[in-house]
Amino acid sequence: MSIMELNGGSVIAMVGKDxxxxxxxxxxxxxxxxxSSKFERIFPVTDRIYLGLPGLATDVATLRERFRFRVNMxxxxxxxxxxxxxxxxLVSSTLYEHRFGPYFIEPVMAGISKTPSxxxxxxIAATDxxxxxxxxxxxxxxxxxxxxxxxxxxxxxEPDLEPEDLFETISQTLLNATDRDAFSGWGCIVHIITxxxxxxxxxxxxxx
Amino acid sequence: xxxxxxxxxxxxxxxxxxxxxxxxMEAISHAGTVLGVLAKDGVVLxxxxxxxxxxxxxxxxxxxxxxxxxxxxxxxNSNVIGGVAGLTADANSLVNYARTAAQRHLLMYNEDIPVExxxxxxxxxxxxxxQFGGLRPFGVSLLYAGYDPHYHxxxxxxxxxxxYSGWKATCIGxxxxxxxxxxxxxxxxxxxxxxxxxxxxxxxxxxxxxxxLGSEKLEFxxxxxxxxxxxxxxxxxxxxxIDALLQxxxxxxxxxxxxxxxx
Numbered sequence: 001m002s003i004m005e006l007n008g009g010s011v012i013a014m015v016g017k018d019x020x021x022x023x024x025x026x027x028x029x030x031x032x033x034x035x036s037s038k039f040e041r042i043f044p045v046t047d048r049i050y051l052g053l054p055g056l057a058t059d060v061a062t063l064r065e066r067f068r069f070r071v072n073m074x075x076x077x078x079x080x081x082x083x084x085x086x087x088x089x090l091v092s093s094t095l096y097e098h099r100f101g102p103y104f105i106e107p108v109m110a111g112i113s114k115t116p117s118x119x120x121x122x123x124i125a126a127t128d129x130x131x132x133x134x135x136x137x138x139x140x141x142x143x144x145x146x147x148x149x150x151x152x153x154x155x156x157x158e159p160d161l162e163p164e165d166l167f168e169t170i171s172q173t174l175l176n177a178t179d180r181d182a183f184s185g186w187g188c189i190v191h192i193i194t195x196x197x198x199x200x201x202x203x204x205x206x207x208x
Numbered sequence: 209x210x211x212x213x214x215x216x217x218x219x220x221x222x223x224x225x226x227x228x229x230x231x232x233m234e235a236i237s238h239a240g241t242v243l244g245v246l247a248k249d250g251v252v253l254x255x256x257x258x259x260x261x262x263x264x265x266x267x268x269x270x271x272x273x274x275x276x277x278x279x280x281x282x283x284x285n286s287n288v289i290g291g292v293a294g295l296t297a298d299a300n301s302l303v304n305y306a307r308t309a310a311q312r313h314l315l316m317y318n319e320d321i322p323v324e325x326x327x328x329x330x331x332x333x334x335x336x337x338x339q340f341g342g343l344r345p346f347g348v349s350l351l352y353a354g355y356d357p358h359y360h361x362x363x364x365x366x367x368x369x370x371x372y373s374g375w376k377a378t379c380i381g382x383x384x385x386x387x388x389x390x391x392x393x394x395x396x397x398x399x400x401x402x403x404x405x406x407x408x409x410x411x412x413x414x415x416x417x418x419x420x421l422g423s424e425k426l427e428f429x430x431x432x433x434x435x436x437x438x439x440x441x442x443x444x445x446x447x448x449x450i451d452a453l454l455q456x457x458x459x460x461x462x463x464x465x466x467x468x469x470x471x
Contacts, residue, residue, distance in 0.1 A: 065315050065318070066315070068314070068315075069311045069312075069314065069315045072311050072314070073307060073308070073311055076283060076285075076307055077304075077307070079278075
């Protein structure tokens with residue numbers, strides 16, 4: 001049994017038109033045994049950046065705190081919020097520091113970045129457990145249901161979805177993919193990030 | 209042989225003094241004044257800027273993230289602001305150390321660092337430089353204005369020797385004696401932030417040697433509690449906000465200030 005599958009859990013992020021979405025299931029398990037259906041694995045980094053941490057639950061807690069540390073130091077020294085691109089490299093380098101004894105987490109991040117002209121640009125990225133970055137233009141997935149998420153997202157995602165349509169797409173993708181994975185599910189949480197607000201919704205899922 | 213007890217920080221003189229530390233303190237008493245007043249519902253800090261001139265590029269300070277020009281007043285953590293007097297280069301290194309120490313505490317205990325603990329962490333570092341050989345002490349005194357849930361608002365001072373102490377109102381840097389006696393006369397135990405702001409600015413205008421008080425010579429910050437969240441809210445004023453405040457307090461010119469004192 002891989003340590004990556006010990007606690008279960010999956011995260012997905014998608015790009016829409018001037019918006020991004022990030023969603024995760026809420027299951028915490030001990031192998032096949034379900035422990036909690038209220039486990040959060042997506043955390044806000046700034047007002048416009050959210051970070052999903054699927055993988056070993058103890059490392060979810062540790063990495064969340066380590067990223068808070070490093071983002072706070074960035075913010076206080078630079079006197080401004082970190083941009084999603086910069087944050088992605090922060091995630092990458094933090095994980096690569098532990099190249100030969102890694103955190104068992106494959107982070108997924110979603111955010112909105114501001115261009116110098118004042119326009120907004122949706123941003124998503126994911127890394128493997130040692131920090132190899134994947135900047136995708138459509139969607140990124142990670143966790144125990146990642147193979148299923150790829151399949152469903154390939155079928156449902158289309159370019160330039162409006163926030164409400166993106167919500168429907170990411171929700172259906174996650175719910176249906178996690179139904180096909182024994183280690184993910186037990187409810188979902190979805191964040192839709194637009195330039196001036198974040199909408200968070202929790203979804204009920206199958207409890208088997 | 210006059211330099212016999214000067215050249216190393218670790219050596220006591222026959223009278224039992226550590227000259228290098230005394231020199232460091234002397235350096236600070238020539239630095240720009242930093243003044244702090246502890247109020248019932250907050251703490252107020254003000255600092256005199258020494259590096260000025262019309263060729264100095266202040267464009268970054270105008271719309272910088274936390275405001276101020278970043279010469280003397282710094283945000284150390286979400287619940288602590290620091291005012292520094294002394295060698296700017298040493299101060300930068302200490303500010304960085306304080307910020308890291310605060311974040312280390314947050315990482316370990318998942319709570320903001322208590323103000324006294326932060327002062328202690330800094331003093332452990334400063335003291336080390338007075339004892340272990342070959343290094344000079346930090347030429348910096350700091351004021352820490354902060355809030356923690358246990359002791360609420362606090363104001364601390366630390367000096368190059370690694371001593372620290374808590375104050376209701378205090379001053380470091382040039383003319384600190386004058387300022388402190390003024391504060392002693394005017395300070396009231398149940399002072400509120402809105403009155404403390406006036407007290408700080410009035411004292412500052414009397415202590416500074418320049419004729420006019422304006423944002424190009426002054427840094428200003430206040431830490432209070434956010435009325436809705438009850439979390440500490442540190443505000444370092446931007447140059448335009450300082451000028452507006454001085455206007456409100458009627459302290460833009462020295463002449464008006466003389467009237468205030470007699471009134």
